[in-house]
Amino acid sequence: MSPKTLYDKVWDAHVAHEADDGTCLLYIDRHLVHEVTSPQAFEGLRMAGRPVRAPEKTIAVPDHNVPTTADRVNGIENPESRIQVEALDKNAKDFGIHYYPVHDVRQGIVHIVGPEQGWTLPGMTVVCGDSHTATHGAFGALAHGIGTSEVEHVLATQTLIQKKSKNMKVEITGKLQPGVTAKDITLAVIGETGTAGGTGYVIEYCGEAIRDLSMEGRMTVCNMAIEGGARAGLIAPDETTFEYVKGRPHAPKGAQWEAAVNWWKTLYTDEDAHFDKVITLRGEDIAPVVTWGTSPEDVLPITATVPNPEDFEGGKVEAARRSIEYMGLKAGQKLSDVEIDTVFIGSCTNGRIEDLRAAAEILKGKKIKDGLRAMIVPGSGLVRAQAEEEGLAEIFKEAGFEWRLAGCSMCLAMNPDQLEPGERCAATSNRNFEGRQGRGGRTHLLSPAMAAAAAITGRLTDVRELL
């Protein structure tokens, strides 16, 4: 048998039918659902009189619209947001799918809840009407975002019509330097490939620096595979993975656990398997990074200066000019001189316990800069509870951060957490697009440790100065 990549193995294990032209019906093991991209899909099922084929494999949680302030127990004020969340409440009940409503302590961002509850397991196919579904690739699951029509297709048939992507390997060799995190890895990779560099590919991340990451860090890396254009990002499961999964509410138990681990241990790329594209970065060369523009590929080490648009080629010249103007920056300006108004720590990229620990380590005993607005939004109610138990919440509150309830929050600003026009934010989220965090808002993407450092000084800051 010819050698296979990890992606080949997971793909092959899920093909329910293959047509002569290579179009496949791919079976879906887990379907995650949130309130924004699903109402039209459920409506489609109702109109056609179709049931959900596998409700036991379908998990829903509201996250995008939910307020993150304590008064949310009184209901959602914005009528449109409320209607969307109520529609999900009703759809979950009517179609009999697993549901974590707003008031459940397990509620949170769908990509944090799935792994936390043990719904996401190695070797699975996982989809969600959300591009950051790539997160679940950290378990060696084939996980990607889909549109609402495909959400309806999966609800009705538990399959997707797919053609196989090409294989790409991203290897991070060696060790990371102090102050450098999973977020810096994933941003540095996008800086290298560009936001379209992964189009048509599924990425496998590997190498010593990836192996050394915790599951939380691996989720951060895979989460942003989509920002590099890839359909999905995967990391082969290992002891770190098994240890994370074991004992979670929906993880296999007893004899099934043994059987599962035996199969999971076969999920790695065979020696000599073919990759269509290979990127290698040295872990030692990766610095703490920050974005300067309005595309995640606009990434530079914190020690760099804002680039000159003329230094680029082709369509990027105009795009960079537009970005720099939108961001209110000047070519040649030192990134570490850029003053910020707001700090946002949270999102499916960096809203897990390890992210909060990294921020707390920098913030311990410190105060945020006077006049700065700073908020920490845990990725789930359980992350929030754990952070309180570990004393992290006290550190944040004493430093001057708002300590919020779980949700997507200011990552995409569908709830009341938004930037004002011109407001500049250091954010641990995943997209710095124009208007992403609020119309006219300016976003600099960075790691939780870097965000914490920026909160203390009031400007983009090299976290290594505070270590």
Added chain:
Amino acid sequence: MEKFDKVHGVAAPMPLINIDTDMIIPKVHLKTIKRSGLGVVLFDEMRYHDHGGENEEFVLNKPAYRKTEILVAGDNFGCGSSREHAPWAIKDFGIRVVISTSFADIFFNNCFKNGILPIVVEEEHHAILMEDAHKGENARMTVHLEDQQITTSDGVVIEFSVDPHRKHCLLNGLDDIGLTMEKDHHIDKFENHASQARPWV
């Protein structure tokens, strides 16, 4: 789904690269539970001023491009969020074809589910089409799906490729779910096999 055969209409140029789905339709318009009526907010933040009036500089607001049916866009069009509201808004505006040198994966898939044809062309052809689109109302291009050809206002013919299954579905307005349900026995068989091989799933 509406059938797609041939489009003969105004083509608008949007040369900016990396036009993301937040630009195509910002999140404030994702709070709908319907698919219809989003054309009016297509490219909302570029198309309207903060105070609400139209931005006359924006291409689709110019008299020549108000009835655009074909969009010639810069590289990596549709990147970012998976929101299908982006193709819903494009279709509702009246655009049936988007041409670029590359598309983001999820957006590309979403187009086909909504009767929109995304066409990937080589840079050299893209330059010809972009120039043609800049001619305004006079630039009525023709996109013929059956023949897989784009004809510019000057009569230059550019061939394009399209996945045969997707072409078939677009031409006939076929609903994917109906097609997949015809293969139900394959799904049953897979489930039986998988429940033995991986009972923990």
